[in-house]
Amino acid sequence: MSQNHHHHHSHHHISGKNIGITILLNIFITIAQMIGGVLSGSVALLTDALHNFSDVISLLLSYFTNRLAKRKSTLKQTYGYKRAEILSAFINSATLIFIAIYLIIEAIDRIYHPQVVLSDLVIYFALGSIIINFISVLLLSKDAKENMNMKSAYLHLLTDVMTSIAVMIGGILMKYYEIYWMDSLLSILIALYLIYSSYQILWASTKILMQFTPEEVDxxxxxxxxxxxxxxxxxxxxxxxxxxxxxxxxxxxxxxxxxxxxxxxxxxxxxxxxxxxxxxxxxxxxxxxxxxxxxxxxxxxx
The missing domain is CATH 3.30.70.1350 (Cation efflux protein, cytoplasmic domain)
Structure with a gap:
């Protein structure tokens, strides 16, 4: 004989409207940065466009897995789909770490092989990315406080704001001082921060997926x-x-x-x-x- 007991918890409702707006904004800036990167010859802009594209994937995963998590339990899925959000957080954070490593490799390559780029285009497109991603961060800030999955997507956007700032600073330094290596140095520092912040979510989601005892439990x-x-x-x-x-x-x-x-x-x-x-x-x-x-x-x- 066994007895079981439940305390019912309400599932945090994620704003579909806010996510929808954020996805559209990031699709726009991804396409714009890809065009800007090709026209200006800037690898930094192309890399930032890749980062923005990862934001789109992250947000889509976050939205659909949140919808999945609300589905009722069935005879074949007795827990429902509540683990979908944790799986998404794991994928998002792992992806971000790989992208950060790619950014570091690209930045190091640019240090050894500096390229002259159209700095004005770099500055304008980076500034546009900063504004759009900052709006996206504000739209998702509330949901990020209540949900690990959304926190992962929120970090994607926040770090992309920082990446775009670095790209813009690099563009200014290239335009006025011809200091081409500073852009690469800032990219490396931001990528290291990406790895640090994403690792925490990756490890937290891994422990849940592996059914480890939570740290706060004695x-x-x-x-x-x-x-x-x-x-x-x-x-x-x-x-x-x-x-x-x-x-x-x-x-x-x-x-x-x-x-x-x-x-x-x-x-x-x-x-x-x-x-x-x-x-x-x-x-x-x-x-x-x-x-x-x-x-x-x-x-x-x-």
Whole structure:
């Protein structure tokens, strides 16, 4: 016999209108920067266009996976599609790291092989990218605070603003001082920041996908607190995991000190649930036992 319990959580509603506007803005600036890069001969603009294109992909993934996550559970998808957003956050952050590495390689190549470019075009197109991406950042700032997936997309846009600023500074330095290597240096620094910020989301989403115990959870402390409740002899076969960045799950076997009725266990279960509520655990699955299981270890190899 096992008992399970849910605390219902409302899913954060992402503004489809804001995402739609942001996607259109980024498609426009991607095409514009590609044209500007070809006309000016600027590799920096072409690289920034690639970064903007990754923003479009990121936003599309974020929007559709958020819609998927709202679908109801079925017999074949008992958890629904709630993991879709975490998978998207993983893909987005991993993609951003690869793009950042590509930016570094391109920047180093430009240091050794500087090219004369039409700096005026670089400045104008970079400035346009800064304005459009800054508007996009403002549109998504609210959703980014509530949702890991949207935070990943938000970071894409924020770092693209910074990249465009670097491109514009490089254009100004090329125009007035002919300091061509500064553009490459700024690109490398921004790419390193991209890797740092994206790695945090990549690692957080990886831990959820791998069902690692969340860092804020003290397994021993929670288990000991449950064990201290009346009529509970031991807690073992414990598992903690996250379904997404909001919902924390717990399951365990609980040894009872005596053979009790189901109605008595319901009272004990309510007490266990009160303990778990303090740790923001939204779902628990408890298996009561009496003189049944040989292993009393907290974590048991299945």
């Amino acid at each position: 397994v021993k402390k929670i288990s000991e607190e449950i064990k201290s409740l009346p009529k509970i002899k031991n807690v073992h076969h414990v598992h903690f995991w996250q379904l997404n960045d909001k919902q924390l799950f717990f399951e365990a076997h609980i040894d009872m000190e005596e053979d009790i009725r189901i109605t008595e266990f319901q009272i004990i279960l309510n007490e266990v649930e009160e303990v778990l509520k303090k740790y923001k655990i939204s779902h628990c699955n408890i298996q009561p036992e009496f003189q049944r299981c040989e292993s009393s270890a907290l974590v048991v190899e299945e």
